[in-house]
Ligand SMILES: Nc1ncnc2c1ncn2[C@@H]1O[C@H](COP(=O)(O)OP(=O)(O)OP(=O)(O)O)[C@@H](O)[C@H]1O
């Protein structure tokens with residue numbers, strides 16, 4: 001086996017320029033894929049982080065059907081205390097869940113005593129909310145970094161449109177579940193920067209105030225947002241929550257709860273899916289590059305060495321040995337290109353990190369890309385190139401192994 | 413002494429060129445004994461190469477029986493033929509056909525390594541012995557493009573003999589060499605025949621080296637005209 005390697009390497013060295021060009025082509029492909037995967041991955045993670053940590057949370061639990069009618073924020077679809085307790089009984093013992101935040105969501109009117117406008121509000125337990133969506137606090141651009149009873153955080157749009165200042169008194173009026181209307185006075189405590197995505201333009205108040213306005217006899221909850229300790233376990237935890245919560249049925253045998261990951265709640269998921277699709281096509285391109293370049297080189301190698309093949313076949317070299325000689329040669333060429341590509345690709349990603357490339361996403365400016373290469377990606381890319389190199393060498397190698405020695409020896 | 417290494421009985425070979433069948437060998441009968449030094453001579457197109465290809469199991473006769481080293485080789489499969497060649501036959505070519513990426517040493521070692529799986533200690537001994545015998549010890553680490561034609565053919569002789577075959581076949585081994593070198597090469601082969609008891613069967617045009625040969629078969633138009 002070692003001797004086959006030696007022969008393959010010597011043959012590659014024999015045609016230095018050709019080997020170099022082909023390996024370069026493969027290396028460029030590998031660099032391209034690595035840089036793309038790491039940059040797009042870092043972009044994706046940044047944006048997902050923005051989306052989940054600004055308002056959504058990693059997952060949300062609602063009463064069945066709530067998300068479908070999310071636009072109207074229906075109070076009739078809230079979870080009753082008993083149901084909430086059931087959910088909390090499931091969540092509390094799960095160590096994978098870092099924290100969760102119960103919210104009352106409702107739509108109302110915002111009045112500064114001069115004008116009135118619509119507003120969507122979240123009533124939250126501030127401490128829990130800030131832990132569940134840690135970027136929320138950083139979105140408070142003016143005023144207090146907290147929510148006390150009797151205070152409201154208003155979105156930037158309303159601050160500008162209604163010309164209200166920190167400390168102003170405002171009134172929130174909302175229709176209750178029974179159809180009656182109630183109002184409550186608040187002090188503007190802070191202004192929230194808008195965030196891209198659903199809920200990015202909502203105001204925040206204390207949950208007790210929300211209960212007050214809505215005249216809830218008992219504390220009902222519209223949604224429970226979750227934050228996981230390890231985001232990469234999202235789907236696993238989703239599955240386990242799904243199974244433990246969907247088993248809970250009402251008296252009519254219908255499921256009571258619904259669980260959604262951020263993916264179902266944010267339109268960014270489609271962008272993220274597109275990035276994945278592009279990654280797939282770029283990998284496909286790499287396969288094409290490797291396939292074509294290696295096959296091309298190996299076809300040439302076989303053609304140039306017909307007489308040599310005739311000689312070794314005449315001497316008694318078995319067809320499978322000739323086959324493996326050429327396959328190993330193509331394989332080494334692929335490995336050589338891949339190793340160069342991985343080294344240079346890693347360097348490129350490192351350089352991108354040093355350069356601190358920044359970009360803006362929606363209202364979020366100056367997000368800094370920090371691409372990283374995962375060992376897994378390197379393994380996948382290496383595996384792709386290796387397998388494709390072998391496949392690409394196979395046809396020419398097979399042809400070489402099937403040559404009739406007398407004809408090959410006659411070849412000039 | 414022993415069995416004949418080649419027994420040809422009514423060996424017939426034709427080639428199909430388009431629709432026309434070209435008769436290259438028209439029923440040959442002869443035997444070759446072990447440790448003989450045999451040459452087939454004859455004009456161009458008389459069938460020398462065709463015959464050596466049949467003996468070397470690179471091709472098969474259309475009819476007749478050809479027995480080489482006790483095996484009827486008229487109907488060997490591709491794989492059987494390959495392993496038979498590796499086991500019993502050495503080849504020397506007109507154009508030397510050394511592997512350019514291997515050194516002199518590695519070229520001679522090749523059949524032991526890639527065809528026969530000989531253990532390394534034995535391999536080294538065989539290669540060094542043959543390097544010595546063909547007078548190429550000094551050049552063992554050179555590549556084929558760094559040595560002369562005569563030296564290449566010496567290496568080729570060593571390579572043909574390294575696996576200890578019963579027969580070495582050489583189709584016009586001296587055609588690309590000057591007269592003096594050709595003479596030397598024939599003498600190297602003869603020396604090796606005496607030393608190892610291998611039968612050398614070769615073809616040649618060259619009447620000057622024919623004088624060195626023990627047995628001469630003359631081929632004419634696919635038939636033996638003597639012997
Ligand atoms: N592959 C082939 N296809 C068709 N005809 C062939 C083939 N090989 C040889 N022949 C024919 O068979 C006959 C014998 O050819 P062969 O090559 O054996 O002659 P030779 O004695 O070796 O000639 P030379 O001295 O020129 O090498 C010739 O008529 C040749 O044209």
Ligand SMILES: [Mg+2]
Nearest residue numbers: 460461462583
């Ligand atoms: Mg000939």
